[in-house]
Every structure is written in C-alpha cells, then in structure tokens.
Amino acid sequence: xxxxxxxxxxxxxxxxxxxxxxxxxxxxxxxxxxxxxxxxxxxxxxxxxxxxxxxxxxxxxxxxxxxxxxxxxxxxxxx
Numbered sequence: 770x771x772x773x774x775x776x777x778x779x780x781x782x783x784x785x786x787x788x789x790x791x792x793x794x795x796x797x798x799x800x801x802x803x804x805x806x807x808x809x810x811x812x813x814x815x816x817x818x819x820x821x822x823x824x825x826x827x828x829x830x831x832x833x834x835x836x837x838x839x840x841x842x843x844x845x846x847x848x
Contacts, residue, residue, distance in 0.1 A: 771838055772809045772810070772811075772838055773805060773809040773810040773816070773835070773838040773839045774805065774806055774807060774808060774809035775809075775838070776830065776834070776835060776838040777802075777805055777806045777824065777828070778806055780824075780828035780829075780830055781806065781828065783828075784827075784828055784829070786827075786828075788802040788803045788806060791824070791827060791828075794827045795820075795823040795824060795826075795827050796823065797820050797823060797824070801814055801816075801820070802824075805820075805824070809838075809839070810838070810839035810840065811840075816839060821835050821836060821839055822835075
C-alpha cells in the first residue's frame with residue numbers, strides 16, 4: 770500500500786499538477802500540500818479529514834484509498 774506522499778505525487782503527476790495548482794483547486798495552502806507530498810501524513814504537518822477528502826476529489830482518487838494511505842480511519846461523518 771502506498772503512503773500518502775507517494776499517492777499524492779503519483780496523482781499530481783497523472784493530473785499534471787504542481788502543489789500550487791492543487792492548492793488553487795482545493796483551497797489548501799501550498800506549503801501544506803508540499804509537506805503532505807514530501808512527508809506524507811506522519812511528518813510535522815498532519816492533514817485533516819477535510820483536507821484528505823479535498824485532495825481525493827481534486828486528484829480523482831477514491832477517498833478510502835487516500836484515508837488508508839494516511840492511515841486515517843474512515844468514519845461515517847467523513848463520507
């Protein structure tokens with residue numbers, strides 16, 4: 770299973786997006802996206818459930834896959 774950084778990097782390459790373009794699509798600040806893409810979910814900056822959902826939508830990735838990569842349990846309220 771890929772970790773969050775690998776999943777984001779692959780999704781960004783596939784969609785031809787850099788961190789700034791992804792930030793514009795999601796509303797997540799560019800430095801946070803760079804941190805997620807570089808360090809994953811276990812670096813100094815931790816993604817929120819809402820940010821993970823926004824990233825999944827922007828990169829056309831299944832939310833359960835993104836949550837699993839971040840090792841974040843999916844709850845009924847995050848669907």
